[in-house]
Amino acid sequence: MVLELRSIQKCFGGVQALRSGDLRVAAGEVHLLLGENGAGKSTLMKIVAGMQAADSGEVIWKGQPVRFRNPAEAQRAGIGMVHQESLLAPHLSVAENIYLGREPRRGLGWVDRPRAVRDAARLIDEHRFPLRAEQLVGSLSPAGRQMVEICRAVAQGASLLIFDEPTSSLSDAESQEVFRIVRGLRDRGASVIYITHRMEELRELGGRVTVLRDGETVFTGAMAEVSTPELIRHMVGRSVETIYRREPLAPGREMLRVEKLSRRGVLHDVSLTLRAGEIVGLAGLIGAGRTELCRCLFGVDRAESGSVHVEGRAVRIRSPRDAVRAGLALIPEDRQKEGLAAGLPVRDNVLMASMQQVSRFGFLDSARVRSLVGPGGDQRAGQLSGGNQQKVVIRKWVLSGAKVVLFDEPARGIDVGAKVDVFAAMDRMARDGAAVLMVSSELTELMQVADRILVMRHGRITAELPRGATQEEIMRHAALESLP
Amino acid sequence: MMQRLLPFFTLIALFVGLSLASPHFLTSANLGSVIRQTAVLNIMALGMTMIIIAGGIDLSVGAILALSGLLGCMLMTSGYPVWMGLCAGVVVGAACGLANGLMTAKLRINPFIVTLGTMGIYRGVSLILSGGLGVHSLPKGFSYLGEGSVLGIPFVLLVLLICGAVVHVLLEHTRLGRYAFAIGSNPDAAFYAGIPVAFHTSAIYAAGGLLAGLAGMIEASRLMTGQPTAGQGYELQAIAAVVIGGGSLRGGAGSVVGTLIGAFIMGLLSNGSDLLGISPYVQQALIGAVIILAVWLDELRKRSAGVGGGLLNR
Numbered sequence: 001m002v003l004e005l006r007s008i009q010k011c012f013g014g015v016q017a018l019r020s021g022d023l024r025v026a027a028g029e030v031h032l033l034l035g036e037n038g039a040g041k042s043t044l045m046k047i048v049a050g051m052q053a054a055d056s057g058e059v060i061w062k063g064q065p066v067r068f069r070n071p072a073e074a075q076r077a078g079i080g081m082v083h084q085e086s087l088l089a090p091h092l093s094v095a096e097n098i099y100l101g102r103e104p105r106r107g108l109g110w111v112d113r114p115r116a117v118r119d120a121a122r123l124i125d126e127h128r129f130p131l132r133a134e135q136l137v138g139s140l141s142p143a144g145r146q147m148v149e150i151c152r153a154v155a156q157g158a159s160l161l162i163f164d165e166p167t168s169s170l171s172d173a174e175s176q177e178v179f180r181i182v183r184g185l186r187d188r189g190a191s192v193i194y195i196t197h198r199m200e201e202l203r204e205l206g207g208r209v210t211v212l213r214d215g216e217t218v219f220t221g222a223m224a225e226v227s228t229p230e231l232i233r234h235m236v237g238r239s240v241e242t243i244y245r246r247e248p249l250a251p252g253r254e255m256l257r258v259e260k261l262s263r264r265g266v267l268h269d270v271s272l273t274l275r276a277g278e279i280v281g282l283a284g285l286i287g288a289g290r291t292e293l294c295r296c297l298f299g300v301d302r303a304e305s306g307s308v309h310v311e312g313r314a315v316r317i318r319s320p321r322d323a324v325r326a327g328l329a330l331i332p333e334d335r336q337k338e339g340l341a342a343g344l345p346v347r348d349n350v351l352m353a354s355m356q357q358v359s360r361f362g363f364l365d366s367a368r369v370r371s372l373v374g375p376g377g378d379q380r381a382g383q384l385s386g387g388n389q390q391k392v393v394i395r396k397w398v399l400s401g402a403k404v405v406l407f408d409e410p411a412r413g414i415d416v417g418a419k420v421d422v423f424a425a426m427d428r429m430a431r432d433g434a435a436v437l438m439v440s441s442e443l444t445e446l447m448q449v450a451d452r453i454l455v456m457r458h459g460r461i462t463a464e465l466p467r468g469a470t471q472e473e474i475m476r477h478a479a480l481e482s483l484p
Numbered sequence: 485m486m487q488r489l490l491p492f493f494t495l496i497a498l499f500v501g502l503s504l505a506s507p508h509f510l511t512s513a514n515l516g517s518v519i520r521q522t523a524v525l526n527i528m529a530l531g532m533t534m535i536i537i538a539g540g541i542d543l544s545v546g547a548i549l550a551l552s553g554l555l556g557c558m559l560m561t562s563g564y565p566v567w568m569g570l571c572a573g574v575v576v577g578a579a580c581g582l583a584n585g586l587m588t589a590k591l592r593i594n595p596f597i598v599t600l601g602t603m604g605i606y607r608g609v610s611l612i613l614s615g616g617l618g619v620h621s622l623p624k625g626f627s628y629l630g631e632g633s634v635l636g637i638p639f640v641l642l643v644l645l646i647c648g649a650v651v652h653v654l655l656e657h658t659r660l661g662r663y664a665f666a667i668g669s670n671p672d673a674a675f676y677a678g679i680p681v682a683f684h685t686s687a688i689y690a691a692g693g694l695l696a697g698l699a700g701m702i703e704a705s706r707l708m709t710g711q712p713t714a715g716q717g718y719e720l721q722a723i724a725a726v727v728i729g730g731g732s733l734r735g736g737a738g739s740v741v742g743t744l745i746g747a748f749i750m751g752l753l754s755n756g757s758d759l760l761g762i763s764p765y766v767q768q769a770l771i772g773a774v775i776i777l778a779v780w781l782d783e784l785r786k787r788s789a790g791v792g793g794g795l796l797n798r
Binding site: 300324325337339341348356366 | 657665673674680
C-alpha cells in the first residue's frame with residue numbers, strides 16, 4: 001500500500017466531519033472515493049494533502065507514519081491535489097501557475113522565465129493538453145484550469161494525485177478528456193484518488209472504490225464486484241431504484257415564446273416555446289450557448305434582435321429586474337457566485353426576490369415573513385450542504401411566483417438524495433402551472449426529467465427530440481462535427 | 485456566544501477599570517464630555533455601518549462633515565435662522581453621499597476610488613468657499629445642539645440614540661436594510677434576484693452622507709465655528725468603530741449596537757489615556773493596536789465556527 005489512513009477523525013466547531021475515515025490505496029491504482037455531500041470525502045483528502053490537520057488517527061505514506069503540517073510538505077512527499085474549486089492565480093500564465101512557488105531560478109534569485117515556459121510547454125505536449133504555456137489562466141475554461149492543476153501536480157513529481165470532483169464542472173466531452181489523463185497517469189505508475197458523484201462513467205477507470213457515509217468508511221471493494229445500485233445504497237444508507245422518473249403532464253397554455261433571438265457570436269436565431277406544466281431539457285456541449293441563452297432571456301446580457309413573449313404578451317427584458325417582473329426566474333449555474341448570499345440567513349435568501357410581497361411602505365411585516373419562511377430561517381445559508389443551498393435558491397423563486405423558470409445545471413455538484421429533491425421541486429413548479437427550462441450537461445439527468453429535449457450547438461438550436469430519445473441521438477446533434 | 489459578546493465585555497471592563505483607576509472618570513462632567521466627544525464619531529459611524537454592510541466604503545465622510553458644517557454655518561452668519569442652517573448642512577451631506585453612491589452604482593467605479601476622489605473634492609470645495617478660514621460669530625442658540633442638556637442628559641446623546649434606533653430599524657426591518665445586506669453579501673445574487681441594486685446602493689450612500697452632514701453640524705456647534713479643516717481622519721475612525729463592532733469590510737455583516745460599542749471603546753480609550761496621563765502619541769498607537777486585535781479576535785471566532793476564515797478553511 002502506498003497510502004493508508006486509519007480511523008481519521010476531524011471536528012469543525014462541534015460538527016463531526018469525520019468519525020472514522022479509513023482508506024488503503026495501492027501503487028498504480030485508480031481509487032474512487034464516493035459519498036454524498038458532507039460525507040467527509042473532501043475533508044479526508046485535505047488531511048492527506050496537508051491542508052488540514054486530523055484530530056486523531058494515522059496517515060501512513062509509503063510505510064511511514066506522517067503528519068503533514070501544510071500543503072508544501074505533502075507536495076515534497078509526492079502528494080498532489082487537483083481541487084474542486086481551482087486554486088490558481090488567474091492573472092498569471094499557465095507556466096507561471098505550474099511552477100508557482102518553485103520557479104526555476106538563475107543565480108541571485110532571478111526567475112528563469114524562459115525555462116519555466118519551455119518546461120511547461122514540454123509537460124503540456126507530453127500529456128497532449130490543449131493548452132499554451134503563455135496563456136493567462138483567467139482565460140481558460142474550468143476544464144483547462146484543471147489541466148493546469150494536473151500539470152502542476154505532475155511537475156512536482158507527485159506519485160499520488162487526488163482529484164476532488166473534477167468532473168462536476170465539466171461537460172461530458174471534457175470529462176472524457178480528464179478520464180484519458182487519469183488513465184495516462186495510472187499507466188505511468190502513479191496512484192490516483194478520484195472523488196466524484198458520477199460513478200457510471202467511472203467503471204472503466206476505477207480499480208477499487210471506497211464509500212464514505214456520515215464521516216465513516218462504510219465500504220471498500222473492487223469496482224468490478226459491486227453494482228451501481230449497491231454503491232448508491234452504501235452512499236445514502238437506503239436503496240434507491242432509479243434516481244428519478246417524472247410523470248409527464250399534458251402541456252397547458254403557452255408561457256414563453258422566443259423568436260429568432262440573436263446575440264453576435266453567441267446566439268443565432270434561437271426560437272423556442274415553453275408551455276405550462278412542461279419541463280424542457282436543453283442539451284449541448286460547453287460553449288454551445290445554453291447558459292448564454294438563459295442569460296439573454298433573463299436580461300443579464302442583451303440580445304441584439306429577436307422577440308420574447310411571456311404568456312402571449314411581448315416583453316422587453318433589459319435587466320434581471322425586468323425579467324423578474326415579467327415572471328421569469330433563473331437558477332444560475334454558479335450557485336455560490338450568482339445564486340446565494342452565503343453569509344446571510346436562509347430567510348434573507350428565500351425572500352430576496354419577494355421582499356415587496358412581505359413589506360408595506362418599505363417596512364417588513366414580520367408575521368408574514370415568519371409564515372412564509374417557516375422554521376430554520378435563522379441558519380446561515382453558507383452552512384448548509386450544497387443540495388440544501390440549491391433548495392434555498394429554488395424556494396426563492398417558488399415564493400416569488402415565477403411563471404417561467406430557467407434552471408442552469410440545477411443538480412451540479414449535489415448528492416443523489418438532494419438531486420431527487422431538486423427534480424421533485426422542478427416537477428412541483430411545473431404542476432403548479434410554471435414552464436421549466438432545464439439546462440444540463442448530464443444526459444441521463446435530462447432523459448429522466450425532461451418532457452422533450454432541445455439540443456444546441458454553436459449558438460443554434462439544432463434539434464428537438466421527444467421524451468425517450470437516446471443518448472446517442474442527443475450527442476449526434478450536440479457534437480456533429482466533433483464525432484468521428 | 486461568549487466571543488460574539490466580546491466587544492461588549494471589553495467596553496464594560498474598560499468602564500470598570502477606568503472607574504477604579506481614576507477618581508475623575510466616574511463623574512457626570514467627565515462622562516458628559518466622553519459622550520459629547522464620541523457623538524460626532526458615533527453618528528458618522530452609523531452611516532458607515534450601512535455602507536459597509538452593503539459592501540461599500542466611504543472615505544469622504546470626514547470631508548462631507550467639514551463641507552456640511554461650513555455651509556450650514558455660512559447660512560447662519562448670513563442671517564438665516566438656525567434651523568435652516570441645520571437643514572442645509574444635513575441636505576448638503578445627503579447630496580454629497582448621493583453623488584458618491586451614484587458614481588459607485590451607476591458608473592461602476594470602485595467605492596474606495598470614488599470616495600478617495602470625493603474626499604479631495606469635498607475638502608477642496610470647503611477650502612475654496614471659505615478661503616481656508618473658519619466661519620465664526622454664529623448665533624448663540626446654535627450651541628445647544630452640541631453642548632445643551634435635557635434633564636442633565638447631553639442633548640447629543642438623545643440625537644445619537646434616535647439616529648441609532650432609526651438606523652437599526654432601517655437595517656433590520658425595512659426592505660432597504662435587507663437589500664443592503666443582500667447587496668453586500670453577494671451583489672451578483674442580489675442583481676439576479678431582480679433587486680434594483682443601483683437605486684439601493686445610492687440610497688445607502690446618501691443616508692451615510694446625511695448622517696455625516698448631521699455630525700458636521702454637531703461638530704460645528706461644539707466648536708461654534710464652521711471649519712473647512714474639520715473632521716480630518718474621522719473617516720478612518722468611523723471605519724474602525726464599525727469593524728471593532730463586528731462589521732466586515734467584505735460586506736454583509738455589521739450592526740448598530742456593535743458599531744456604537746466600537747465607537748465608545750475608542751472614546752473610552754482616548755478619555756482614559758487622558759485621565760491617566762498617557763501621552764496622545766501613545767494613544768494613537770494604542771487605538772491602532774486595538775483595531776487589529778479586535779478584528780483578529782473576530783476572525784478567530786468565525787474560523788472556530790467553521791465559517792469564512794482563511795484559505796485553508798474553505
